Amino acid sequence: MSHFADVHARARFAAEKMTKNNLFTTDRLFCDVYCFEPGQSQSAHAHAGSDKVYYVLEGSGRIQVDAEERVVGPGTAVLAPAGAPHAVTAGNERLRVLVIMAPKPS
Amino acid sequence: MSHFADVHARARFAAEKMTKNNLFTTDRLFCDVYCFEPGQSQSAHAHAGSDKVYYVLEGSGRIQVDAEERVVGPGTAVLAPAGAPHAVTAGNERLRVLVIMAPKPS
Numbered sequence: 001m002s003h004f005a006d007v008h009a010r011a012r013f014a015a016e017k018m019t020k021n022n023l024f025t026t027d028r029l030f031c032d033v034y035c036f037e038p039g040q041s042q043s044a045h046a047h048a049g050s051d052k053v054y055y056v057l058e059g060s061g062r063i064q065v066d067a068e069e070r071v072v073g074p075g076t077a078v079l080a081p082a083g084a085p086h087a088v089t090a091g092n093e094r095l096r097v098l099v100i101m102a103p104k105p106s
Numbered sequence: 107m108s109h110f111a112d113v114h115a116r117a118r119f120a121a122e123k124m125t126k127n128n129l130f131t132t133d134r135l136f137c138d139v140y141c142f143e144p145g146q147s148q149s150a151h152a153h154a155g156s157d158k159v160y161y162v163l164e165g166s167g168r169i170q171v172d173a174e175e176r177v178v179g180p181g182t183a184v185l186a187p188a189g190a191p192h193a194v195t196a197g198n199e200r201l202r203v204l205v206i207m208a209p210k211p212s
Contacts (some may be wrong), residue, residue, distance in 0.1 A: 003171040003190075005183045007161070024185040028157045029135070029208045031183060051134045053206055055161065063107040077111045077137060077141055077204070079130040084109075098183070100107070100134045104209030 007057065011035050011042035011096050018042055018090075020099075036061065036090035036097075044087035050090040052086065052101045054078040063088050113163065117141050117202050124148055126205075130131075135208040142196035142203075144165065158192065158207045160184040165201035169194050176186035 005023040006026045012019050018040045024031040035041070044064065051087070054063060062074045065080045065089045071091075072078065080086035088097065111129040117139045118125050130137040140148070150170065158171060166179045166191045169191045171186045177197075178184065184204070186192035194203065 003174050003185045003187075004169075004176050004178070005185075006181060007183050008181045024159065026157045026185070026187055028188070029159070029206070031159050031185070031206075046176050051132045051139050053130065053135070063110075068109050070110050072110070075112060075114045076144075077113050077129050079109045079132070079137070080113075081109075081132055082134070098161055098204075099210055100135070100137075100206045102206075 005031055007098065013037055013094060025104065028104065029100055030104045032099045034086065034097045034099050035089070036095040038090055038092050038094065041089035043088060044085045047100045047105055048087045049082055050101050050103055050105050051082050052099060053081040054080070055098040057074055057096040057098055059093045060091040061089050113139055113204065117138045118199060119143055131210065134210065135206055136210045140194070140203045140205050141202040142194065144196055144198050144200065147195035148193060152189055152191045153211055155188055156207050156209055156211050157188050158186040160186070161204040163202040163204055165196040165199045167195050167201045168197070176179060190201045
């Protein structure tokens, strides 16, 4: 496996639902690109023992972590700490988000 | 601490050396923005028990992981697995890189 990935080239969208496109997986973390068509979402959920970082690459949407919900766009980073419910919803345009989670859930 | 960070607003450059600007720190990971003036670099080094992901936000430069070295620009993600020597050198323009490392070195 190469240590380098072109994030834009690895992003795939699907009409049915948001997609998760893996770039890297190790024993300690994974790195994905999540792709949302307008209006697609990832429902609120939590991970007991893993922290997640989102970085918005393109588009706009809303991200919620615990009781905090914000409109986000390119350049926003978001931390969803272990145990905190978090959700993502795309706005009126395609949303691409880099996602790193550590440790990788077993 | 807010769960949200404006990555561009948190980037600071310094004439003396590259800078590390922390966005988030947990027991499991940290998330920084590294800022390099043209020609500044982070020398080759390795972390015994932690994996690092770079995501190039802006600018251009060279990143080396093990024996693999590439010219990188916005949209490139790079994995430096535990134990692998890695280095970053900015090119002719300012380089900003999002960095996530897990677990956080103790």
